[in-house]
Amino acid sequence: MLPSRLTNQAALTANRIVDQALAKGGVRRYHYALLATLEEFGPASQAGLGRRTGIDRSDMVATVNELAEKGLVNREPDPEDRRRNIITITSGGRRHLTELDRLLADAQDEFLSPLPAADRRHLIDLLTRLVGERP
Amino acid sequence: MLPSRLTNQAALTANRIVDQALAKGGVRRYHYALLATLEEFGPASQAGLGRRTGIDRSDMVATVNELAEKGLVNREPDPEDRRRNIITITSGGRRHLTELDRLLADAQDEFLSPLPAADRRHLIDLLTRLVGERP
């Protein structure tokens, strides 16, 4: 089977499992990606967040809208650059993220369940190099 | 980074490269999946092809339509079971598939380019076990 198709099949499985887990937390993948990135790197502009997550600027608008409506992030204009909005994760967002992380930990385990621990580490290493060292 | 996200990122890269390659052949991923499955396993019903490719029955209708319009497959009613259509790859389809295979070979190489050969084999092995041995 073609490596590309193999990878896609794996991603399909992963996404099914992950989407199901995130649905229990009431969010989709974009929401989690955004919350996790905010928690890891701190407040940033929408464009900056888009670059880090790979989410398009236009999709970022909707994602921030939805998270802001739930009170999980704040959107405020940047006083130093009036083009920008600064997105900040709220304490409620941080709490919610903790729950999502817990849900996702189980999902990862289910996703990787066919492989023993050593192979899981090896797979992660290979994938990291595959997606990381790319021009 | 979460294994699920890592896998998804790899799949995104793979799909971008593959889609671009298949576009040169004038088809999308579903078309190739169908042609390749027909070539490997021989004629089959639409439902049977759907089970093998993972393509939904409803999407299979459109895919067969498009390939039949191009003369790459034939759709004929099964005389032994009038519920079924038997889908057959044509000689033109076989020729086209050869070209697509060539395009895809380059795509695979580009996709896996960050990894040396031994690691590529290892990755393929791990992914095969990950998607294969699943309940």
Next chain:
DNA sequence: ACCCAACGTTGGCGCGACCAACAATACACA
């Protein structure tokens, strides 16, 4: 004769991933 399962088909949905265009703002530099 009856019911259930499988098939092809239609129509629809959601999500992720994109692109083009726009006004507002910042910035470089001639």
Next chain:
DNA sequence: TGTGTATTGTTGGTCGCGCCAACGTTGGGT
């Protein structure tokens, strides 16, 4: 100083994949 260029947020739209529900037709079982 002004003038062009780049960036940002936003709107609105497209495409493909992956699904699901429903329907009429047909087959197979009992």
